[in-house]
Amino acid sequence: MTGSNWNKVNLEAAFLNDSNLAYTVFHNCNFINANLPKLSFYHTVFEQYDLLKAYLRSAKSFNNIRFSKSNLKGANxxxxxxxxxxxxxxxxxxxxxxxxxxxxxxxxxxxxxxxNNKQQ
Known part of the structure; x- marks a missing residue:
């Protein structure tokens, strides 16, 4: 996926473990309930995306990601x-x-x- 350009892609509930998304552009994409652990987002561009309840635990890098106009509610x-x-x-x-x-x-x-609430 490195260097790809994605527009209006539905990645709801996708599972991308330990993937490299470096230099990838995501515009208006849906990552609701996506399982994205250990991803590398180096120089990845996200614009107007939805990470509602996305699981990003242990993601490796968020270099240069723009979070404006993005839904992060419940993202881990x-x-x-x-x-x-x-x-x-x-x-x-x-x-x-x-x-x-x-x-x-x-x-x-x-x-x-x-x-600080350990009941998450």
């Missing part, structure tokens, strides 16, 4: 130590996600109180 970013490399991520978006103390956020964001 646990063990994502490079989420800090994403762009245009807001506190409101991060409050709607799942994460833990290993998730490293951009400097302008704070860990949501809900991440």
């Amino acid at each position: 970013f646990s063990f994502c130590d490079k989420l800090s490399y994403g762009h245009e991520l807001t506190q409101e978006q991060i409050e709607a996600t799942i994460g833990d103390e290993t998730t490293i956020l951009p400097d302008h964001l704070t860990m949501p109180e809900s991440w």
Whole structure:
């Protein structure tokens, strides 16, 4: 999938384990309930995408990903130590996600109180 260009693709409930999505462009794609652990998103472009309840645990890299206009409600970013490399991520978006103390956020964001709740 490296270097691909995807527009309006439905990846709902897709399972992509340990895949390389480097330099891939996703525009207006659906990742609802997608299982995307250990993915590499290096220089991947996501625009107007839906990660509702997507499982991104242990994703390897979020370098240069833009999070604007994206639904992250319920997305699981646990063990994502490079989420800090994403762009245009807001506190409101991060409050709607799942994460833990290993998730490293951009400097302008704070860990949501809900991440301390071990009943997730």
